[in-house]
Amino acid sequence: MAEAEMLRREEQHVVVLGGGFAGLAAARILGTRGRRRVRVTIVDRHNHHLFQPLLYQVATAALAAPDIAAPIRKLVRSYANTTVLLAEVTRIDRVAHKVLLDDGHGSPTELTYDHLVVATGMQSSYFGHPEWEAHAPGLKTLGEALEIRNRILRAFEAAENEPDVARRRELTTFVVVGAGPTGVELAGAIAEIAGRTLARDFRRFDPTTARVILLEGGDRVLPSFTPDLSEQALASMKRLGVEVRLGARVTGVEADVVRVGAEEIRTRTVLWAAGLSASPLTKDLGVETDRAGRVKIERDLTIPGDSHVYVVGDLLSLDQDGKPLPGVAQVAMQSGRLAAENILRTIDGEPRASFRYVDKGSMATIGRAKAVADVNGRRFAGFFAWLLWLFIHVLFLVDFRNRLAVLFEWAWAYLTWQRSSRVILEAPEGRSPPRDGRER
């Protein structure tokens, strides 16, 4: 290591925080075109890049966790100038050009950067009620997806054990908060699980009588899509048996109840797809943020007053044509790429380019073989939109093995209505429970 680093002393050091769509896009430019000009360190607290658009399928037992995750280390292995560190970033020190890390194994370490790319993304946010989180997991990590899968499957299992009708009703009532793409996809998948996958698997109650309630504070589902697609999505949800409530603002979440104003919905399973806030690391940057904590950046993706620090992906707050850019994978990939290009331009003494997002369209699935899509102003709904969704998602899966495996699982699920990952996993570090103890 020492010799290698001496040889590269003249190279500048780029530190990329986060191995999501944005960080990985930056790393790819830096690892290929940046070779011999920069050395790169990617820091992530997970060992894997996650294909987040399919995370809801892990949460609803259609895919296994490894199907949508690829080791970051493996994805960048061919870039000789790139090192990957599994660690939590604890602080950014812009004055000293340093990032502090904790790898959970020993003393904290630090990295000195010439250029920093912050791509740590968003986390679930509970409208100022962090106490709701314990009862209503969000869906941002594989751990959360497995937690949601466990909760859904366990609720049905507990219903089979439950003699009391009212409590069984609570156990088979599922509430999803927030009708953006994640909420719509989750609610649709749970309705399918109850109505088809598990239909013949229980003896003491009928899973097809389960209720799936989708709560949305706004006046339509999929508010980021056009109103006509929202209408079609709403109709599809209703056909699946999902109870959609618009204008429903959640005022309380407890272990067995969700409050919407004065109304109480008795339930044991609440899933949160309503709000996001920026990774708290952005506060260390000391620059202006929007309400969700996103960083207001310059058009070249650097932060105001510091051309060594870039903010990319969901974390950026930037208007284009009078509208804020959305937190979608395409913005993440395009901004990650431009940040890397601007770093190389800076090193070469060239002017940095401005970011211009090219919208390639957006889409969401609604249960089996149904989707809505908006591609360059052309809007589709139904089976064709779903085929398009499937094609594009498989195409963008990062790792080739995963692509084939996922296609295989989908084909199988489509033919059989079954879900291949109906497995309740204990905590990985779970020891055998004490004999008279609870399982978890």
Place this chain on the structure above:
Amino acid sequence: MAEAEMLRREEQHVVVLGGGFAGLAAARILGTRGRRRVRVTIVDRHNHHLFQPLLYQVATAALAAPDIAAPIRKLVRSYANTTVLLAEVTRIDRVAHKVLLDDGHGSPTELTYDHLVVATGMQSSYFGHPEWEAHAPGLKTLGEALEIRNRILRAFEAAENEPDVARRRELTTFVVVGAGPTGVELAGAIAEIAGRTLARDFRRFDPTTARVILLEGGDRVLPSFTPDLSEQALASMKRLGVEVRLGARVTGVEADVVRVGAEEIRTRTVLWAAGLSASPLTKDLGVETDRAGRVKIERDLTIPGDSHVYVVGDLLSLDQDGKPLPGVAQVAMQSGRLAAENILRTIDGEPRASFRYVDKGSMATIGRAKAVADVNGRRFAGFFAWLLWLFIHVLFLVDFRNRLAVLFEWAWAYLTWQRSSRVILEAPEGRSPPRDGRER
């Protein structure tokens, strides 16, 4: 439920504890030939049947957890007389013919049985040193497999972060205790991970220099096989780079050291494949057990003095031709089947049959494309034995989807040397860690 149970009042109630190979084999007989004569309740603390012979592949990142697990509920869904409950069995009361359950959701429940099949299997045992367990996980459940996978992958990740050479050496030293099939398979797979899968993925150290040490207290590896197969397995292990130490009795396991007599092996990753003891539930039966807690049973698989209680699978202690029966899947399946048949014979007023194990052979893999097999006294080693191993294991995978998925993963792994499940999973219930906290 009430009507259904009234209609069946004349049917006898069979309770099966455990949905492993033995319990499932019993349930299949009772659900098909037992229809209209018995109603059946299967209790398991996991929602899935586990194909345990491939568990080490989940632990070594070759397979995803759902590849080798199928919901018990789905496997028996076509048996109209069969109910599945996800619950922990807390007590067996032979006098009252009752089993007490805790489903982790409410008040304890109980089941009254006419016939009881105890098939709860074995758990890891630490030679009277339960304090070793925290540092040396065993491999009996999916949760333990994911824990082992995490430990192996995290050790390499931590080594990349570690500047101190001695500590990096500890992090890249892997100790497997016990050279039965599980220990041999684990050690071989770790050697492959270090030598091939990860070979080009790190920048600050060379994964191919990792040490894999296999400790065995006896005088040969695979002691349940013939001595010539043990020799061949030992030679294969050495070629893979595994350091095998025979006659090595572990006297201490701590967070960063394994003691073998006076010698200290510095390591951060110890895996336990050395001892098993019976599910503690067997103590409630109040009958004689062997040293490992296995229940000494009659030849008809009932316990002495109580013809309503059967003990099957790994839990049974029974001699055949002067030798104790081994704890293998074939004994489990055959004993489960016979217990179910004997229950039906009892109901029909016929005499119960005696158990006679038919040994269909045994096999173990040693790394890539190598195995040893002993089939009806014919012994194979090498590539052919591995093909046989592959064929038989795919054939016996319970669920059809899994069979194809596993074949697919193996073909891919064979061609690419890659492992498709190199994903460190947080605890399913893991919340986002606090910003300045450790990841787990």
